[in-house]
Amino acid sequence: MSRARIRPVAAASEADFLNAPCPAPTDPQGDMSGPDRFFNRELSWLGFNWRVLEEAENPAVPLLERLRFLSISATNLDEFYTVRVAGLRELALSGNTTPAADGLTPAEQLRLIDADARSLMKRQQDVLTVLRAEMEEAGISILSAQDVTEADKPFLTETFLEQVFPVLTPLAIDPAHPFPFIPNEGFALALQLQRRRDGRLLRALLPVPHQIDRFLALPSESGHRYLPLEELLLLNIGSLFPGYALSGHCAFRVLRDSDLEVEEEAEDLVREFEVALKRRRRGEVVRLKLSAGAPEGLRRVIMEELPVQTDEVIEVDGLVGIGALSELVTDDRPELLWPPFTPRVPERVQDHEGDMFAAIRQKDMLLHHPYETFDMVVRFIRQAANDPDVVAIKQTLYRTSRNSPIVDALCEAAEEGKSVTALVELKARFDEAANIRQSRTLERAGAHVVYGFINYKTHAKISTVVRREGNRLVTYTHCGTGNYHPITAKIYTDLSFFTCDAALGRDATKVFNYVGGYAQPEGLENLRISPDGMKSFLLDRIGAEAEAARAGRPSGVWAKMNALIETDVIDALYEASQAGVPIDLVIRGICGLRPGVKGLSETIRVKSIIGRFLEHSRIVCFGNGHALPSEHARVFFSSADWMGRNLNRRVETLVEAMNPTVKAQITEQIMAANLADTAQSWVMGSDGQFRRAKLTGNERPFSAHRFFMETPSLSGRGSAGADDVPDLTHSAD
Template sequence: MTRAPTLRPQLTTDAERRLTAEEARRRFFNRELSWLAFNRRVLEEAANPAHPLLEQLRFLSISGNNLDEFFMVRVAGLKGQQLQNITYRSVDGRTPTQQLGEIEEATNALFNAQQWEWLRIRSALEQHDIRVVTEPAEAEPWRQRLEAHFRAQLFPVLTPQAIDPSHPFPFIPNKGMAVVFDLVRRSDKESIRELVLIPQSLPRFVRIENDKSGIYVPMETMIEMFSDILFPGYEVVESGCFRVIRDSDIEIEEEAEDLVRYYKSAIKRRRRGRIILLELDPAMSGAVEEMLRDAVLGDAATIVNVDGFVGIGQLDQIVDEDRPDLKFPQFTARFPERIREHDGDCFAAIKAKDIIVHHPYESFEVVLSFLRQAAQDPDVVAIKQTLYRAGKQSAVIRALIDAAEAGKSVTAVVELKARFDEEQNLHWADQLERAGVQVVYGFIEWKTHAKISMVVRREGDAFRTYCHFGTGNYHPITARIYTDLSFFTADPQAGRDAAQVFNYITGYVEPENLERISMSPLSIRADLCQLIDDEIANLAEGKPAGIWAKMNSLVDPAIIEKLYEASNAGVPIDLVVRGICCLRPGVEGMSENIRVKSIVGRFLEHSRIWAFANGKGLPSRQAKLYISSADWMPRNFDRRVEYMMPIINKTVHDQILDQVMVANLIDNEQSWVLESDGTYVRMQPGEKPFNLHRYFMNNPSLSGRGAALRKSKDVPTLDIERYKA
């Protein structure tokens, strides 16, 4: 496979100078600890009384799954560095060993907090006739029905295995659970230890059908309850369950010449990755723990004795209980009005004027309609599409296949390195190729993270290019819960730029003279630094200055140092950073003009929006406004293909800046403020409560409806002064 082209020298900033560990800690927060602080905020939503009870349980489950992935990737990476005696310091000056020590302390606190919340939620669920029965004795009233289920559906697939010198310890897959039994044979009092692996193909819980309530019994409880069926003639001395988390990151080897073959092999190897975390039922004896340590663990594993429910992320099965009274009110996304006004003709609507669509308040169906229309339109000659995460039931894939089968030229850039979606993407790539789609896998070293769709249509004697630029993935499921922007345009400059981006990915042809967009790994960091420098210069000339930016993560040291420089010059900076933030705000002489907030609520904030005052007070039509697929992280600037799109159309500019961005800034019901010591403090609504998610659910968006709706009394005016106050 061809290598990525050599890049021009990257921007040099003060962030590249060598800092002492003490200086680094004063200037930056640790990335891993900042992520754990984010997951703590997610967990706090499990205790938020404003959320219905099953939604609280959903947040608890999300925090558990988040923590699993953190161990699989981030902790696994640090453990690997530690084992190889790598002393590379993080941007905040910590060695891998130092980070692991602080991570262990923080994750132990999270594990304990999760179990405490589970006990509270479990008790509250019982008041609403939903019971989770975790002890065999508690399940006795339903023994007859449970035994019938066990014999018919569980017993045939369970395989007890003796643990002794003649039986090697079985392989436990990533996220695998097992129950260990210490038994005594009644006939001769001989002791034996058995292990029963819980099949991952089965649901974690068995739900007992009941007219008035939902009763759930975990698989491990069922196995312990009917151990006499599994082990006739034996008496149980003790039993308990455990769960393993393995290193699941895939590292690209530079000698990998066939990326598809490499990933197929790497996915298999990942299932057998080094064990990073062992969760133990506290009922297990020290002897069992010692056996597990000797049999399956290495020096890299962390052992957690879980005083409660093992595998907290799997509680999401209970969230599916049909109890609308215990969930958020149902919300139906709107289809963009502009498309309706053109009788569903996406091309006619986009040709008339640029359109911005705000997901999930406005349906992702518009993106699917755009692609379906392209597949069916006889005047469409070519479609080019990036695919990072497309989901398991993807209408996007279907549309591309239909287009190829209709004889159109279809190119799909499938990113194999989308973490934990590699196998699914390999499947889609195979399906697309079978249909005649030209499938391209991009670069070995970089990920193609840009979300771009490009349709070339014959109109008269000429061709017109229609483009979709998204801040989120082409994933119909996550589009229902992630807040993202979809920008549709038929602007010729944007079309020519999109074509150059695709040529860069498919043929390594470095773009020249891009007219509208910036892209990584070529220039986004440098362009951002220039925009920040322009704000510093405007302020020096006595003009208004300011920066508003919304993103998922802020890690890049060069950008952080540039923001510090702007703050010291007096530029007011407001950042909405949902997750990781390594910038330390509010420090005198460094960042006193920077404010950082995080929003965690019903929807996951995912859109990337950046605004620069450009000589007028924010918000104004003179502001330079951008949307992007990139966060402000080294990987997004240096190791990913990303785009940064300026918003020029006045109507779309107003919709994004005056509505979406201002709503994020004035939200005070779902917002947390980052303090200079690294703590996050939940904002108090006071006399002017504002919830941006509720606002956009209850009020029509401006998407595609322009000035007419702006004048309508149906849409409350958002006032940034509320935020400043």
């Protein structure tokens, strides 16, 4: 069979990421036997968010998609502060001086974070200024109150009175009206008013309701005109405070500590989480963003009442809350968006007229989302719910959509009398409330809902369907690297593996028994789990590659994930590198490993891909006595990043690909394309900084995302084209 492979040559150049020798190793800066061998986790994450922001400046990206990247960089930073910075702040305030793996104390990390984050936020405003100018040229305007014309006022008045005024709650600030509570991500206007008849001063707050869109579309004969909601409020101060004139104002936005603490011995876990979610809204303020030039009196009152210190205040010379700019990324201007892309339905499924069980019975199938549609996962569960021969369904739910078709199918199956077990993770950060709602819906339908462990999150992505076929029961298993979330599956790159292999079915059932009944899984055949054994298995496999290299045999490690910070794993990779193992890593976000350091990591290369789709799949390939790629390699996909929390404090899965076609798909298509990508790649230096991949000579940029959009996955091919897959060697943007 001719397979679509990525060859290690792009256009006329022979120096790409796959074949090129490692860059010349740098001399170590500091003691590479001590903490200096690690790069700081938090600063590495900030570096990732800088890369996201730089896509907002990338002229190769469509204009509104650049605006989306800007918005993502802002919402990312907000979450970083409400979780990571909040935790470090708590440690520092308690006097904790325990250093991180890189040797920095919480207080030292906070100082470095603050400096870098302030630079990042300034750059966000600079980028927005550039984007607004380009949007103006394209006929998209973000207005201020001063830009409103007389012709606009009747529409704005009607909109304000009918759609905004009923939701507003103006609040005076005086001894009789104490400063109100502003929740996490709360946005408000602080007002300085003067009574017209006697000049009496009044201070007031006007919370900006989050239930209403931040940007109001104004009628326009050509183009698009948007007025921020706070500007509409300022235009109508007279209606909100009759008899008063506005003499000063500022906008501010609050971020609070959003981590959850749950009592270990909670008798009712769901009720405990509902209480904890309410506490999250009242967490301590970790950052206050305040519009520049705020009247000193208003600034002082806000800081005293929240309360916040001076170093927790960010003055914003521009738009406060730029995460909301995502509202302007609409389908009205398709020429300013990525070209349309429709995910493929696997040909094998089409050959079987949509019957997922028949397609899986024919052979194991690995789908690469979003290039192959996630609808196949939904169809798998829906078909199981409607199939009279299905007797049982088990499903993990870490994150899913609000109106989840998978939850609907599980409810339908339970109502039909099937045995349905749903493992719902209540501790999925920022999805706790949604998961509580889903669990109650499932329970009402008659499903058995399990919440897993108090101390461990269940992050594994597994579903099993038990079907009666003749006189036997057959278990169909789905294992994935991503969440059962139809919305995010449109932009997250993930793997979905379907099989009716009895061994993996037994393994998956043991995992459900472990989480539901604390039955320690024994005799796992084709699957490893954390926190019981996955880490030691990975360390053994890395060690085996080092032994092969020391013995003069071929070796290699390829890995792809979102984050690499687990110190034991990093040290194992360093040891393997010193033995001569070539190691290529695709790390989207946080990387605590320093590549290319002389005497430490000379054979390790690290890259990050930031582009149209969010890289989310976790893969690791070991040469197993051969150079990669090889049909003899041991190939795995996983729900786990290589982080302490994933390997030590979560229930995760690592599944070995045994089917030759699936192995080839992962090594010769997915990993090879990621390693060959130059269009959206950033290469990490030993200083922890990522720099855009450089092209050499006449080399044309190769886009892994574009290749995957154009090339069907090997294991999903059907009779319509199994023998004539094109042999693509490069794809130019």
